Amino acid sequence: MNTHKFLDRGRIIKSALCLLLAGAGSAVLAQSDDRSIPTYSKDVAPILQQKCLGCHNPEGIGPMPLLNYQQVRPFAALIKDRTTQRIMPPWHIDPTIGIQQFKNDASLTDAEIATIAAWVDGGSPEGNPADLPAPIELASGADWQLGSRLGPPDLIIKSAPYDVVADGQDQWWTPRVKFEGLNGEERWLRAAEFKASYPLGKKVVHHGHAVLIPDGERRQVALARYGVGKSWEMYPEGTGLRVPPKGEIAWNLHYFPVGMSGNDDVVEVGLWFYPKDQPPALETAGESMFRVDGLNGMARGQDIVIPPHGYQVLQGTHVLSSPAVIHSYRPHMHMRGKVMTMEAIYPDGRREVLSQVNKYNHNWQISYLYADEVKPLLPTGTVLQFTTVFDNTANNPINPDPNQWVVFGRRGVDEMSHAWVGITYLNEEQYAQAVAERQAFQETLTLE
Numbered sequence: 001m002n003t004h005k006f007l008d009r010g011r012i013i014k015s016a017l018c019l020l021l022a023g024a025g026s027a028v029l030a031q032s033d034d035r036s037i038p039t040y041s042k043d044v045a046p047i048l049q050q051k052c053l054g055c056h057n058p059e060g061i062g063p064m065p066l067l068n069y070q071q072v073r074p075f076a077a078l079i080k081d082r083t084t085q086r087i088m089p090p091w092h093i094d095p096t097i098g099i100q101q102f103k104n105d106a107s108l109t110d111a112e113i114a115t116i117a118a119w120v121d122g123g124s125p126e127g128n129p130a131d132l133p134a135p136i137e138l139a140s141g142a143d144w145q146l147g148s149r150l151g152p153p154d155l156i157i158k159s160a161p162y163d164v165v166a167d168g169q170d171q172w173w174t175p176r177v178k179f180e181g182l183n184g185e186e187r188w189l190r191a192a193e194f195k196a197s198y199p200l201g202k203k204v205v206h207h208g209h210a211v212l213i214p215d216g217e218r219r220q221v222a223l224a225r226y227g228v229g230k231s232w233e234m235y236p237e238g239t240g241l242r243v244p245p246k247g248e249i250a251w252n253l254h255y256f257p258v259g260m261s262g263n264d265d266v267v268e269v270g271l272w273f274y275p276k277d278q279p280p281a282l283e284t285a286g287e288s289m290f291r292v293d294g295l296n297g298m299a300r301g302q303d304i305v306i307p308p309h310g311y312q313v314l315q316g317t318h319v320l321s322s323p324a325v326i327h328s329y330r331p332h333m334h335m336r337g338k339v340m341t342m343e344a345i346y347p348d349g350r351r352e353v354l355s356q357v358n359k360y361n362h363n364w365q366i367s368y369l370y371a372d373e374v375k376p377l378l379p380t381g382t383v384l385q386f387t388t389v390f391d392n393t394a395n396n397p398i399n400p401d402p403n404q405w406v407v408f409g410r411r412g413v414d415e416m417s418h419a420w421v422g423i424t425y426l427n428e429e430q431y432a433q434a435v436a437e438r439q440a441f442q443e444t445l446t447l448e
């Protein structure tokens with residue numbers, strides 16, 4: 001009896017174990033078989049690799065590295081939040097209006113956002129590590145970002161050394177440094193990259209310009225303009241910036257103290273030129289300032305008067321006196337800036353929103369580089385109209401104080417309102433040719 005009972009109990013325990021095992025087994029199966037729950041290894045890691053790791057690595061500007069499951073898992077909910085809100089990766093173009101093809105598009109696709117959300121909602125499973133994508137090589141902060149595409153720069157220019165202070169308000173460093181050119185010759189610039197020192201400069205240089213003032217010429221040649229989110233510039237193939245043989249570089253560097261100090265900090269700008277015997281067909285004006293504030297002889301920024309807890313809308317119009325092609329768009333406002341729209345009003349009256357940034361965030365200076373096939377091609381007489389919206393309410397998450405009246409100024413708590421537009425002016429013949437090329441390209445598209 002007793003033995004029997006014991007056996008019975010044994011059998012019951014055994015079958016319960018079997019059930020449990022079977023249950024666990026089917027749960028494991030369900031997870032790897034159930035295609036509706038993405039896994040980190042198979043589905044999420046490839047997205048992070050492509051769209052996040054450039055900044056979220058131990059040396060990058062992202063606050064936490066996201067290199068492996070252990071690092072990513074604690075941030076799963078936050079990652080879902082920032083990606084579904086389209087706050088991360090930083091890309092502030094309104095996806096519902098205007099041109100959407102960019103050379104440097106950093107945004108996630110709707111499908112990628114949905115994959116991340118489904119992964120988090122499904123409990124953020126790791127999945128099978130065998131599914132992980134091959135690791136990618138991450139650029140060091142000390143490397144030229146354009147180096148992998150263009151090789152080392154042809155010429156490197158350097159700012160005068162600066163002693164970084166740990167604390168205090170914004171610091172401005174504006175040395176003038178002689179420019180000797182490349183072998184004393186005029187050359188055509190193809191690309192330029194602004195590189196703060198690593199690691200200190202990357203943390204404390206907030207933004208900066210290196211503008212060349214040529215000897216004996218009345219023009220300024222902006223070699224490089226830098227802000228967080230924009231460190232290089234590359235002109236379209238066949239378009240270049242004419243760089244004189246000699247002059248002076250006017251550096252304008254904005255250091256923002258972050259509690260670290262260091263002596264002799266130097267900023268470098270790398271320059272890549274077209275080969276001497278292959279000058280580009282088109283001379284670009286480079287990134288040019290289009291004001292969206294007091295125009296027609298008014299002092300700059302005179303129109304900016306934003307009431308406490310209120311909004312202000314400003315418009316600036318610029319008539320093109322020759323045809324032009326636009327290769328990039330970079331709005332510039334400060335902490336109250338929310339929206340900047342660039343619209344073309346063509347000579348025949350037709351209007352077209354070219355681009356609208358509707359999630360502007362002063363912490364990021366992103367230059368939106370149009371894909372070659374869609375660069376706005378504008379005839380003489382086109383009006384470029386820019387519209388800025390300032391939000392000085394408490395709803396603006398980076399508003400430092402909605403009780404203030406806000407006017408123009410160069411501190412982040414004051415405002416600015418202009419766009420940097422990468423523009424190349426054409427003559428009528430070049431314009432006709434560019435229009436014909438565009439049409440031919442569009443015809444091949446419809447044939448496909």
Ligand code: HEC
Pocket residue numbers: 047048051052053054055056061062063075078079082083088089090106108229363
């Ligand atoms: C160009 C650099 C860059 C890229 C690309 C980028 N991030 Fe970030 N990320 C940052 C920086 C800088 C911050 C902190 C400042 C901020 O929020 O703007 C941040 C903040 C975050 C935060 C909030 C962290 C916190 O503690 O509040 C999350 C989550 C995040 N990123 C996830 C991602 C994901 C996921 C991707 C890719 C889909 C991504 N980021 C792409 C630079 C980047």
